[in-house]
Amino acid sequence: MQTQQWPVFQLVSCLLVLSQLxxxxxxxxxxxxxxxxxxxxxxxxxxxxxxxxxxxLFAAAGDGIWDNGASCGRQYLVRCISASQPGxxxxxxxxxxxxxxxxxxxxxPPNSTQSTTIVLSETAFGGITNIAANSINIEFQQ
Numbered sequence: 001m002q003t004q005q006w007p008v009f010q011l012v013s014c015l016l017v018l019s020q021l022x023x024x025x026x027x028x029x030x031x032x033x034x035x036x037x038x039x040x041x042x043x044x045x046x047x048x049x050x051x052x053x054x055x056x057l058f059a060a061a062g063d064g065i066w067d068n069g070a071s072c073g074r075q076y077l078v079r080c081i082s083a084s085q086p087g088x089x090x091x092x093x094x095x096x097x098x099x100x101x102x103x104x105x106x107x108x109p110p111n112s113t114q115s116t117t118i119v120l121s122e123t124a125f126g127g128i129t130n131i132a133a134n135s136i137n138i139e140f141q142q
Contacts, residue, residue: 027141030117034125043102044072056123060101
């Protein structure tokens with residue numbers, strides 16, 4: 001007697017392939033701007049130079065994620081998804097940033113922190129953009 005293992009194998013293989021094609025996102029969408037040095041003092045760690053990751057991928061939290069200072073030290077994955085000028089975003093590039101500051105009180109705030117989700121260091125902003133921009137739309141996840 002012959003078992004019917006082959007159709008089960010085909011079904012499992014097909015489901016595996018389909019699962020790789022479907023993109024599930026558990027991230028939030030917001031906006032990002034950039035800020036420039038001087039970065040000290042910060043709202044999270046004051047004048048402590050060791051607060052900055054060696055990669056210089058850090059950020060200041062906007063009101064939406066500040067959480068009364070609880071966001072200090074949190075790590076976020078950030079990806080540029082669109083901007084007003086086509087070609088601004090580096091396709092499929094995600095960076096990980098550490099929150100070290102509060103955007104409205106940052107030492108060198110960007111031109112517009114109004115409703116900005118996160119304000120990225122120059123290095124972080126440059127890591128997900130191809131060209132200069134005032135603001136970008138992002139997908140972010142803690």
